[in-house]
Amino acid sequence: MPFNTLFTIFVVVIAFCFFAGQRRALKLKSDGSSLHSLPFYHGTWLIIVGVLPALIILLVWSLVESGIVRAVILSELPTSLMLVSEAEKSLLYSEIANLAYGQTVSPNAEQLAPLADRYNLLVSLSGKLKLGLALIVSVIGFGIGWLRLKPDFRARNSFESTVRIILMSCASLAVLTTVGIVFSVLFEAMRFFDTVSILEFIFGTHWSPQIAIREGQVGSSGAFGAVPLFVGTMLISAVAMIVAVPIGLMSAIYLSEYASPKFRAFAKPLLEVLAGVPTVVYGFFAAITVAPMLRDFGEALGLSVSSESALAAGLVMGVMIIPFVSSLSDDVINAVPQSLRDGSFGLGATQSETIRRVIIPAALPGIVGAILLAVSRAIGETMIVVMAAGLSANLTINPLETVTTVTVQIVTLLVGDQEFDSPKTLAAFALGLMLFVTTLCLNVVALYVVRRYREQYD
Amino acid sequence: MSRSTIDIVNRNLAKRYAKEKRFRLFGLASILAGLTALCFLLVTIVSNGWGAFTQSYVQLTLDLDPETLLITNPLDDDQWSYANYTGVIKQSLRERFPDIKSRKDKKRLYQIISPGAGYQLNLLMQDRSLLGQTVTIWLPADDDVDSVIKGHIDRHRPENERRVSDKTLSLIDELVNSGELQRKFNNVFFTAGDSSEPEQAGIKGAMLGSFFTLIVALLLSFPIGIAAAIYLEEFAPKNKWTDFIEVNINNLAAVPSIVFGLLGLAVFLNWFGLPRSVPLVGGIVLTLMTLPTIIISSRVALKSVPPSIREAALGLGASKMQTIFDHVLPLALPGMLTGGIIGMAQALGETAPLLMIGMVAFIVDIPGSFTDPATVLPVQIFLWSDSPERAFVERTSGAIMVLLMFLILMNSIAVLLRKRFERRW
Numbered sequence: 001m002p003f004n005t006l007f008t009i010f011v012v013v014i015a016f017c018f019f020a021g022q023r024r025a026l027k028l029k030s031d032g033s034s035l036h037s038l039p040f041y042h043g044t045w046l047i048i049v050g051v052l053p054a055l056i057i058l059l060v061w062s063l064v065e066s067g068i069v070r071a072v073i074l075s076e077l078p079t080s081l082m083l084v085s086e087a088e089k090s091l092l093y094s095e096i097a098n099l100a101y102g103q104t105v106s107p108n109a110e111q112l113a114p115l116a117d118r119y120n121l122l123v124s125l126s127g128k129l130k131l132g133l134a135l136i137v138s139v140i141g142f143g144i145g146w147l148r149l150k151p152d153f154r155a156r157n158s159f160e161s162t163v164r165i166i167l168m169s170c171a172s173l174a175v176l177t178t179v180g181i182v183f184s185v186l187f188e189a190m191r192f193f194d195t196v197s198i199l200e201f202i203f204g205t206h207w208s209p210q211i212a213i214r215e216g217q218v219g220s221s222g223a224f225g226a227v228p229l230f231v232g233t234m235l236i237s238a239v240a241m242i243v244a245v246p247i248g249l250m251s252a253i254y255l256s257e258y259a260s261p262k263f264r265a266f267a268k269p270l271l272e273v274l275a276g277v278p279t280v281v282y283g284f285f286a287a288i289t290v291a292p293m294l295r296d297f298g299e300a301l302g303l304s305v306s307s308e309s310a311l312a313a314g315l316v317m318g319v320m321i322i323p324f325v326s327s328l329s330d331d332v333i334n335a336v337p338q339s340l341r342d343g344s345f346g347l348g349a350t351q352s353e354t355i356r357r358v359i360i361p362a363a364l365p366g367i368v369g370a371i372l373l374a375v376s377r378a379i380g381e382t383m384i385v386v387m388a389a390g391l392s393a394n395l396t397i398n399p400l401e402t403v404t405t406v407t408v409q410i411v412t413l414l415v416g417d418q419e420f421d422s423p424k425t426l427a428a429f430a431l432g433l434m435l436f437v438t439t440l441c442l443n444v445v446a447l448y449v450v451r452r453y454r455e456q457y458d
Numbered sequence: 459m460s461r462s463t464i465d466i467v468n469r470n471l472a473k474r475y476a477k478e479k480r481f482r483l484f485g486l487a488s489i490l491a492g493l494t495a496l497c498f499l500l501v502t503i504v505s506n507g508w509g510a511f512t513q514s515y516v517q518l519t520l521d522l523d524p525e526t527l528l529i530t531n532p533l534d535d536d537q538w539s540y541a542n543y544t545g546v547i548k549q550s551l552r553e554r555f556p557d558i559k560s561r562k563d564k565k566r567l568y569q570i571i572s573p574g575a576g577y578q579l580n581l582l583m584q585d586r587s588l589l590g591q592t593v594t595i596w597l598p599a600d601d602d603v604d605s606v607i608k609g610h611i612d613r614h615r616p617e618n619e620r621r622v623s624d625k626t627l628s629l630i631d632e633l634v635n636s637g638e639l640q641r642k643f644n645n646v647f648f649t650a651g652d653s654s655e656p657e658q659a660g661i662k663g664a665m666l667g668s669f670f671t672l673i674v675a676l677l678l679s680f681p682i683g684i685a686a687a688i689y690l691e692e693f694a695p696k697n698k699w700t701d702f703i704e705v706n707i708n709n710l711a712a713v714p715s716i717v718f719g720l721l722g723l724a725v726f727l728n729w730f731g732l733p734r735s736v737p738l739v740g741g742i743v744l745t746l747m748t749l750p751t752i753i754i755s756s757r758v759a760l761k762s763v764p765p766s767i768r769e770a771a772l773g774l775g776a777s778k779m780q781t782i783f784d785h786v787l788p789l790a791l792p793g794m795l796t797g798g799i800i801g802m803a804q805a806l807g808e809t810a811p812l813l814m815i816g817m818v819a820f821i822v823d824i825p826g827s828f829t830d831p832a833t834v835l836p837v838q839i840f841l842w843s844d845s846p847e848r849a850f851v852e853r854t855s856g857a858i859m860v861l862l863m864f865l866i867l868m869n870s871i872a873v874l875l876r877k878r879f880e881r882r883w
Contacts, residue, residue, distance in 0.1 A: 066731035160779040164693060170685035171694070174706045174753070177746050181717055184724030247488045254485025271492050276865060277499070278807030280836040281858050284843045288851060289502050319495045326492075348467070350474055352481035373712060380714020382810035383836075387843060407716055407810070414723065415813050432720040436713065443712040 010055075014047055017142060021046035024149050033151035041155035048162050049145035054138040061130045069122050073115055185436055188429030195423050196224045201430060203227065207393035207404075209413060209424045224427055226434070228393035232310065232403030236385060237378035239314025239399055240321055244378075245371060247318075248325025253355055255326070256333045268330075275323040283387030286316035291388055303400060308390035311399040317384050325374050332366030333359060335454065365453040372446035376439040382407040406431045503855050503862075510856025513644035513657060514604040515596035516571060516633060518550045520579070522588050532589060543576035543583070547597065554638075555629070566626050570633075572598040574658035598646060599639065601656040601849035606630055607641060610848045647856060651822045652838065656849035659842070661857050663824045667737055667817070667832030668806060674741020674828060675748065675805050680798050682745070683752030684787075687794070690753070691760040692782050711750035718747045719814025727815060734816035735831040743811050748801040755797025759790040792879030799872040803865050809836040835861045 025039035035042075073096060074089055092112070099116035100123070149155075193201070204225015251271060255264050291312035298305030305311070336359050344354040360367070390402030391412060413428035524530070526549055527541040551567050552558070558567055575597040582588070582595065602622050605611045607630070617624050633639035650660030686707075694700040722743035726732045732739050763786050771781040812818075817833050818841065825832035833841070835857060842854040 063730050067729070070731065156777065160777060163779060164689075167685045167689035167693060170682045171689040171703050171753075173682060173686065174710055174749065175703055177710060177721070177749070178706045180725055181713070181721045184721050184729075185717070188724060247491050250485045250488035251492055254482070254489055258482055258485060267489055267493070270496065271489065274492060274496050276803065276807075276869065278809070278836050278861065278865070280807070280809045280839050280843075281499075281503070281862070284839060284854060284858065285499050285502060287843065288506070319492070319499075322492045322495075350478045352478045353474070355481070376712060376714075380716065382714065382716045383840065386810075387840065407714070410716060410720070411810070411813055414720075415818055429720060429724070432717055436717050439712065439714055439717075440709060443709050447708055 010051075013138065014051055017046040017050040018043035020142075020146070021149065021155075024146070025155075028149070028151050036152050036154050037156035037159075041159050042149055042153075044159045045149075045153075045155045046142060046145045048159065050138050050142035052162075053141050054134040057137055058130060058134050061126075061133075065126050065130070069119065069126065072122060073119055076115065076118065078111060181436060185429050185433045188426050189433040192423060192426035192430045196427070200224065201226055205395055207409075209409075209427055224423070226406075226431065228395040229404060229406045229409055229431070230434075231395055231397065232389070232393070233379055233405040233407075235310050235397055235399060235403055236314045236317065236389060236405055237375060239311060240317035240378045241371070241375060243315055243318025244321035244325050244374060248322045248374075249329050249367065251322065251326040252329035252333055253359075256330050257351065257355055257359075268327075271326060272323045274319065275327075277320070279320065279381060279383040280387070282316050282320050283383040283385075286312050286384055286388035290316055298400065305400045306390070306402045308388065308402045309400050310389060310403045313385050313388040314399065316388065317378055317381055320381070320384065321374050321377055324377060325370055328370035328373065329363075329367050332363045332370060332450075332453070335366070336362045363453075365449050365456075369446040369450035369453065372442050372449070376442035376446070379442075380407065380435060380439050382411060386411050406435050410435070503858050506851060507853075507855025507857075507859045509608050509610075510647060510852045510859075511644050512608075512641045513646065514599040514607045515640055515642050516599050516603075517594060517596050517638040517640075518547065518554070518571075519592060519594045520546050520550050521592050522546060522583070522590060524589055527589075529589065532586065538583065538586070539580070541580070541583070543579040547571055547575055547579065563625055566623060567629060569600055570603050570626065570629060572600050572655060572657045574598070574653065574655050577658075596640075596642065598657045601847055602626075603630055603639075604657060605848050607634070607639070608852075610852075647853065651824045652820060652833070652841070653822060654820075656845075656847055656853055659850075659853060661835065661838060661860060663821060664833050664835045664838035664857070665860070667740075667821075667825050668834040668836075670737035670825060670828050670832065671740040671744065671812075671834055672802055672806060674738055675744040676798070676802055678742065678745040679748050679752055679801065679805075683749050683798070683801075684756050684794055686749070686753045687756030687760060688782060688787070691757050692778075692786070707750050707753055710746075711754065714810075715747055715808055716810040716814065718743050719811030721746065722811060722815045733829065733831075735819050735821070735833075736829050737825065737832050737834075738828045739815050740812050740817055740832075740834065741828075743815060744805040744808060747808065747811060748805050751801040751804060752794075752797055755800070756790070756794040759793025759797065760786065762793060763789045789881075792875055796872045796876045799868050799875070803868040803872075806868070807836055807861065807865060809834075809840055812837055813840075835864075 020043075022039045022043035025035060025037075025042035029035055029039065070093055074093060077089075077092070096112050096115050096119055099112055100119040201224055205227045206223065206225045207228050208223050255268055259267065291307055291309065294309060294312050294315075295305045295307050340358050340362055341354055344358045345351075349357070385405045385408050389408055390404055391408065392402055393404050393409075394401055396403060410428045410431050413424055413431075523546070524532070526545050527543065528545075529537050529541050531537060548568055551571065552564070555567060558564055578597060582593075599607075602611070603626070606613070606622055606627065611620055611622055613620075613627060622630075630639060646658060647660045649662050650658060651663030653659040690700065690703065694703075722739060726739050726742060727734060767785055767789065768781050771785045772778070776784065812834060817837055819831060819833065820841070821831050821833050823830070839854055839857050839861065842850050842857065845851075
């Protein structure tokens with residue numbers, strides 16, 4: 001059923017439920033009984049019982065439907081096609097789906113034609129069942145709700161407790177997202193570690209996932225050693241930090257301690273523009289402008305700088321992180337009580353001495369937290385490195401050479417045509433797991449440190 | 459005693475003041491460094507991308523002869539769609555330059571016009587009364603010609619080192635001198651989808667893809683974010699579960715965006731079987747990504763509503779839910795809207811998670827709904843930035859300028875909203 005029709009029906013049913021409930025309540029009222037709740041709530045009550053359960057059924061059914069159809073179809077594959085691998089099965093399945101949509105170009109068209117019919121049948125059957133069930137539930141709910149509409153019925157309370165549950169489930173979505181991330185990454189990573197040992201992955205120094213696929217072998221040995229990726233990520237992040245931390249920190253100090261309010265009002269938003277520029281723009285800038293510039297500059301000095309050097313990506317990433325460091329440190333520095341400054345000035349210290357000997361030590365935990373958050377940002381940054389850093393996994397700490405990073409590899413492994421079950425794509429999830437765990441640890445520590453620090457001066 | 463102390467102080471004073479000055483200068487220099495980087499970035503993008511908004515066009519007089527077009531039966535639609543439009547263009551070029559005889563030179567002559575010009579003629583010929591007539595129209599020039607006109611190709615280099623031959627250059631000069639080759643506003647850039655020919659490539663498809671994706675993200679993330687904020691700020695009991703939710707939200711705000719892409723790939727595409735490359739899935743993934751931002755800013759907005767409002771409503775007999783929905787929420791809404799717009803701006807610029815769910819395909823068609831394969835503006839930028847042609851560098855920068863324009867627009871709306879509704883209690 002087209003979406004627009006469904007939506008119209010939905011709106012009509014909601015309106016019907018609401019007005020039916022409200023009219024009923026007004027009728028009761030005009031009959032002389034005093035209502036517990038306003039008529040409005042009787043309307044909303046009928047919406048809740050008449051629409052909500054049906055809506056949940058529709059949603060859940062739609063989500064599991066395609067999986068069930070798939071399982072049924074694949075279990076009915078002709079025996080000649082039964083023994084194919086998981087990846088080929090999914091290929092066959094999409095072929096069947098395409099046939100069902102009326103596309104006729106397929107190598108196995110004849111063999112699969114009955115299955116395509118079966119597919120169409122299943123899909124339409126499922127759609128009818130789904131709508132029918134939703135309708136029945138809706139009518140039953142409406143009926144039960146209608147019978148409960150009495151003058152002393154606490155419609156408002158029922159409505160409010162339902163809304164409260166809805167609000168809570170919205171808030172719990174954050175937990176669900178985290179659980180979803182952990183499970184999706186963890187499961188695929190576990191499947192990867194079935195074929196490649198986890199020690200080899202973490203401590204191996206040779207990374208070339210392409211080899212594994214070419215030989216058609218499951219993880220030809222040594223191809224999935226991720227150490228070069230970790231080192232590359234660290235190298236680029238380190239370059240970024242060397243740029244971002246001094247500039248960001250000094251900007252924050254200048255803005256909060258020296259700058260006139262006028263200058264601050266002008267410079268602070270401008271610096272924050274740097275944080276609003278999309279990362280893909282930075283990536284383009286790094287690849288098209290900064291990298292060639294560095295290469296030419298290096299040539300002039302007699303150095304050989306790779307055109308995809310870690311330096312270019314790191315420098316640009318550093319620029320991106322400047323406002324991140326500066327606004328976090330700004331908050332932290334502003335939280336240092338004025339009395340500490342006054343005490344230091346009273347003893348005759350100059351402003352810079354006060355800053356270096358009093359304010360920074362006092363703000364240190366917060367600054368460290370800010371830097372940790374910035375590091376986690378740098379490690380997880382994707383587009384700049386995808387566009388400006390290389391693909392070849394060099395194990396080097398020379399920033400003038402090409403390195404690759406965890407995020408670059410995730411993107412290259414997963415973008416483009418892929419079978420979902422090859423170790424190549426699963427490796428991306430293993431890398432994703434590493435990335436998630438690392439950034440999570442950094443964030444937890446940083447947030448803890450920052451919170452502790454805030455409590456200290458509150 | 460006191461004299462000697464002041465002596466010690468005085469002896470070091472000049473040094474300390476110098477140090478103070480240096481420190482201060484260093485701070486100023488840091489800010490300037492940041493701003494310089496910003497300026498450099500913007501200037502590079504604008505100077506690279508300015509040219510994308512104009513394009514060289516060649517004026518041709520076309521004889522739309524049914525015989526050349528191979529249309530024998532004007533009622534046959536197939537003949538119209540497979541007609542020899544390129545042949546007409548080639549013929550017109552030959553007539554314009556009757557001196558050109560050799561095969562090699564003819565080939566060069568044909569290459570002046572964009573290879574996609576035939577398609578444009580096809581569109582023009584939707585008006586079927588044109589058959590048999592002679593029309594004079596402007597057709598887009600090839601991207602190499604365009605580069606010559608815009609001065610990106612150095613004429614003084616030896617012929618074998620540049621992309622354009624001497625012969626082509628002389629043809630271009632002749633056309634320019636007679637006014638038949640001109641730079642005009644590049645409306646293809648705003649009305650076409652992606653193409654492998656730079657002069658036929660536009661950002662309309664990507665812009666619509668971004669639009670659909672953002673609509674999904676907005677419709678999902680704004681209500682859910684506000685609901686979550688209301689629960690956490692107004693209703694949540696102080697217990698372990700609430701704490702756990704809060705820790706989760708704070709952590710999700712700092713999870714790298716690409717991880718959300720992995721989630722989308724594993725859960726929505728592989729588990730639920732939703733289609734690849736569609737704005738619907740992109741919108742859902744971006745919703746999950748921006749939710750923490752929206753929840754956090756909505757909570758700040760709720761916090762800024764003074765307790766006296768709540769107390770007054772409760773005192774008049776409103777229930778807690780009525781107090782919040784009828785009195786607190788309307789006052790907090792502008793602040794929430796500001797946060798929502800900033801979250802959407804963040805979503806508009808996001809690329810990495812969308813790469814994971816397949817929104818990187820080369821899609822020529824312009825998407826018309828939430829479930830059509832589409833790409834988005836930042837991904838289009840990423841795709842074009844890979845192309846070596848100079849014309850694509852220009853278009854990439856042009857697309858970046860459009861993207862930045864939208865971001866500036868959204869952020870200014872947010873700032874205006876904040877200014878307009880800011881209230882001190």
